[in-house]
Amino acid sequence: MELLAGWKERINAASVAASESLPLPQTPAFYAGAVTFVENTEAAARMVEFARQRPISHIGIDTEFTYARPPVLLSRGTRAYDPSSIAPLMLSVSMAEPHDGGYHAYTFVVDLRVDGLVPALQELMRLPVPFVGHFLKVELFCLWQLGIAEPNITWDTWAGERSLGLGATHPGYRLPENADGIDATRAKEESAEDDEFSLRLTALCRRYGVPYEMADEKDRLQRSFLDMDRNGKFSEAQIQYAAEDAKAAAVIYPRQVLRAVCAGANHRLESIEMPWVRTNARIEWNGLRLDADRVRAVSEARERHLKVLEARLEREYGIKNFRSHTQLYRFFDESGLLDLFRKKGTYSFDRKNLKLFRERHSAISLLYAARRIYDLDKTGMLDLRLVGADGRVHPQHRQLGAHTGRQTTTAPNLLGLPKALRPLCICDPGNGIGEVDLSQIEVGVAAAVYGDAVLIAMFNSGDVYSEMAKVFYRDLIPPADLGLPVKAFKKKYSHLRDRMKVFTLGIMYGMTPYGIAALNGISVLEARQQWARFLGMFPALKRALRESAVLYGYRGYSVTVSGLRRYRASSGALSKWEGNWLVNHPVQGSAADVFKLAGNRLDRLYQQFGARIVLPFHDAFVFEAPLCHLHAVAELTAVEMKHAVQIYFPCLDPQVEINVKNPECWNKDGDAGSVDRWLLDPLA
Template sequence: MADKLILIDGNSIAFRAFYALPLLKNQSNLHTNAIYGFTLMLEKLIKEEQPTHFLIAFDAGKTTFRHETYKDYKGGRQKTPSELSEQFPYIRKLAEAYQIKHYEQDMYEADDIIGTLAKEATEKQLETIIVTGDRDLTQLASDYVTIYYTKKGVTEIDKYTPQFIQDLYGFEPKKIIDLKGLMGDKSDNIPGVPGVGEKTALKLLHEYGSVEAVLENLEHIKGKKLNENLTNHKEDALMSKQLATINIDAPINVTLADTLLPEKDESRKIALFQELDFKQMLEQLDSTTQVKEEKEIIINEAFNSFDFSSAQSMDIRIRCFQDNYLKNEIIGVGICVQGETFVVEPDTLVHNISFIEALKSSDVNKFVYDAKETKVLFNRLNIEIQGIAHCMMLATYLLDPALKIIDVAQSAQLHNVHYVESDEMIFGKGAKMHVPEQHILFKHIAAEVNAIHEVSPIQLEKLKELEQVELLTELELPLALVLAEMEMQGIKVNKETLKDMQNEIQVRLDGLVTRIHDHAGSTFNINSPKQLGVVLFEDLALDSPKKKKTKTGYSTAVDVLESLVGKHPIIEDILLYRTLSKLQSTYVEGLQKLIGEDGKIHTRFNQVIAQTGRLSSVDPNLQNIPVRLDEGRKIRKAFVPSEADSVIFAADYSQIELRVLAHITGDKGMLDAFNQGIDIHTKTAMKVFDVSKEDVTSNMRRQAKAVNFGIVYGISDYGLSQSLGITRKAAQEFIDNYLESFPNVKAYMNDIIQEAKQNGYVTTLLNRRRYIPDITSRNFNLRGFAERTAMNTPIQGSAADIIKLAMVHYNEQVKETDFKARLLLQVHDELIFEVPKAELEAFSLFVKNIMENAMDLDVPLEVEYNSGESWYEAK
């Protein structure tokens, strides 16, 4: 295979990716769309081009040697959105994960680095591909250098060869700089000659050959105004050509040898993709965890005759096949007790009565990997396990909430225990997953339960050092057992209601199809972007600044369609059709498939994903039902009580994060508003707009609400401008006015950043930590994202802690009552119960009291509640 060099214009491709893809975020609230787009391009290039050499060049800063020639070079450019800035450090990490050299040089641009390396590659006759979204680099095209220019996004490209440029412009590549000299370049603020566009510049160059020749032949150039402009702006033309010329002899400290790709190693990619939540990328990697040491573990075969009655503690690992422990096959149980290791099939457990009694005894401490899973699996075997004292998975999460937790092997390796193989090694992955032969499976379970025995005391010691033992033992662990009960309980779903909704939505969809076809004047497949694009942009001749054409046709992405709203009635119908179609397939039809034989849906709650401490749910994700749309809200009509004479009862914290913000900052304006029962958004609007309560308009309140919640989530001027449909300048003014109106909030933001820099982490009110290693980074973008994380984590995390506390307190206190009510779901700041009608009045006050007193703040916690025949009516 011949050697091949790829050079990427890093900044240019990052910008392309950012604006081509919708704003994506990972679990840590980091925007990832530019990183993801960049990853797609790297994968495509590596697969299709199979390079041997690779480098990504970045711009080092705002000032370059070109500013010495023209101080306004690249002037007037808008500030890079923080949503993109925070991604640049991760794009560099991405390069490192792919083992690709990245480089930047003070006073020089990425173009100059690329040009200098391309020259060296040409001298060595090395085939070179330059990937960029900037046409400036096309001047480097040669017999050995091809420019891959990204026209749209990061995957649709034009290949600029010398012949392509000849066909396009009628001259050789080096004349690109003459073209820029005459017409200038608005994106780089290169002035050129006023009144000279591409058409005129090309005509002049075809006739005279260069900028210099044009200026030497002014007497022959017709057109009074053109001649006058060329005469008056000679220096501008020559300077513009100089500015557009790439320096191919830049004093860089990187050579072709530095760009050689090493042997393939996927390990760093795996770690980064886990951090970024790039699930699809992870699935494409064939990765395994290597076992670094062996440990001889003797499995005692005499389980049935062993006496567990004297055991004071035991380590337990009960396993099922694949993730869904609510229904998947239970395949083995591992026990480590008094120096002995047992691994048995679940049916064998009942043959040892002393073991069953020990499991049921709260006096015998159990150390497990996943407390919630353990409780559910033993419950399925009709055994009520008591006395779970430690959960290895939850401890791993508390010690490092940024970690994407996978299995026992990973948690063990964090504490230098390396004899456990990964689940992927044992069970395979994807379609190839299987239960291995029993001797392999039992050996794996034995290793896991020994790791639990070895690692648990180490974890407890570390939690003690961090003053987090209570967070585990009094919040997260009790909560896991509450969640287990909720998962087993499930919530009844009326399939007929969903079927009726399915029919109603289908009627609406059929009507929309007819209307859309009428608008178009033809029948076509609305679900085909290719056919839809032809209808919109050719048949109906609609136009939009966001119109994009790809290899397969016109883009009909949401942002493109939204830019056409108001230009033709077909657009609103298409948008509604898409929304209803997704609702139909994902929820109305999707939920029907998840209803079990008991008529219920049993979602699974996850405690170890969000770094803030928030819960999430899967199979299904009940936190993502699109309630902003009326049809989405109506899905909740299908969630009903499981027993007659009962209702669904919903209790919801009101503005909990803003109340936490008021408490943490101690801002008088916010404290007064909440303590006096004044609407906080109205109060904010009064302060920011300097108006009386009576003069606050609905639009003022809407804007105030956006910035109130924006502060909690680390809003930027770009983010607020997108949310409110205003300019970035106006958004920044709004944020500045807000911070002036609430001075303690501003002081908190400064103080928490300093605290994070000093400690390396921030904490919630219950001492939940989030480590922020980049808070002292010398990289501005990396540090900026870290600062926003430092500001919003204590607020979001404390709000999460409060509702978790409420759930634990409820579980403790309800046992002292005769209430027959059952806790079914937790969704964001809301708890959902099933309550007998006879208990409703007393139970409502009982729950409200628990939730409002879950934690003592300087402002009252307020809970709103309602009930009805369905979850929908309870809201």
């Protein structure tokens, strides 16, 4: 039988070692309760050998590191560190061995600057026990920087804690209605405090009753690693501090698992959120390549056009700053056009309004043009300082950044990049970029979560909005057209289909007939009739939506299909906003569940193709793969995404859309020319 590459050598090496000497038992008392500093390969080998001969249940880990590059200073004092320039300094390891209802802790601190440690550390990481850390992303970065593969089983106490407390700290609660002054002030203070402190390791220690010796010095010691001479000797305090975090993580772990069990969340943490820590970290580590020349061209064109428009606005209309609401108000007041912009008791000069009335006054069309160009990028994607040491941009991918379980991105906000700018994202030579999208998945999930057989059937037919249109607008569609193929119908009746889309999304987001009326410019009465007729198609959904908000309001939380809860911060009468998210969260969050499930599988399966996830886009994966494997990777992605949906929703038969057209860059539906067209004519 053929052995896989590398195995022959490994077996040979192992048998040589075995013939030399067999390991001797080591005395646990020597390590128990102590912190052992590991500063050479022999000590590292002894540490691993010790770990392999003890009945370890789990291992706490922590790393100390610095960055080879200074951070990029962004607005509001935030700093963006380049993960590809991370320089690992120390790894602390705290092995937990169950004993007498508690645990023995064997703690080691490894100097990662020592050469030749990788084989021993790799062997340690291969141990089949959970490796526990607090905000494991940076630990994974350190391992990957050293060329060490991550452990198979990981647990992140940060992600665990965030998962168990979603919702209550949402900014929506910072301004509670019907609250007295004292309530409001307290709520605000608490939520600010929550956001900043409640997820820190020291806060978890307090919550779980875990002693943490060095709380007072934590900030100073943490900084000491960032500032230190990279070849300097570690102080005793630094070593003890590094050990402390690994020890704390190891002690918190079983207590947090117990808390998760009590919140019905352990299944989800084990099977979705914890593996996603790894997947998410790898996505951030991978980053993506920007076409720097084109980025510069776009920036320059934007500035050039803005300058011209701003000069004209000032010269011809006296508008010095078109971004100023105050100045626009004054201008339109003086020109007697203010009423055009009246909206809800105030005046809105948003782009929609400017477009609507651009024929009324030449200033309006100028303003509209200026706004369109100005708005092109506020995501930070044109900031080339964010290109890392590896030539790629590494946006921060915030796990559970949203209180529904969704991701957010920042520095830059990749998820908010205007579609037309997607072709700025390119790939390495020899690779291609592809995207696979789960079509209309939130509608399918809503149908399944709220148990509406009619909606499920429509979703499974292939194009849910077309199926809706056939029923809702049956008087407007000739019977012969009802049998058209999905694509043909979609094209011919796109206007009716779009209406259905608005209705469906409106339902999921809690829109009322008043909102629909305002959006479509119809009367409230008309909107109400259409609304009733639309929901009449889905009686089960209609009933479930009405019931759910009330029931979940009593209970105090909504929950996704895998068990992720979003909590209310208060009891009592539901606000409109709470009623909306209580209904929406099971949909949005369950879609996020299955999406992460798919991503975790892909993260593993991509390795054999040399492929990587570039961007998780809520219901789509953007990936980069060697061109020769691009189609295979796309197929694999499609299969895994469908499969993940069916693990929790076997009644659904989801469709996917594969885009591997023009794989030299990321694009919308194969349109690789959108940036170049913008450069030619920004207003086209």
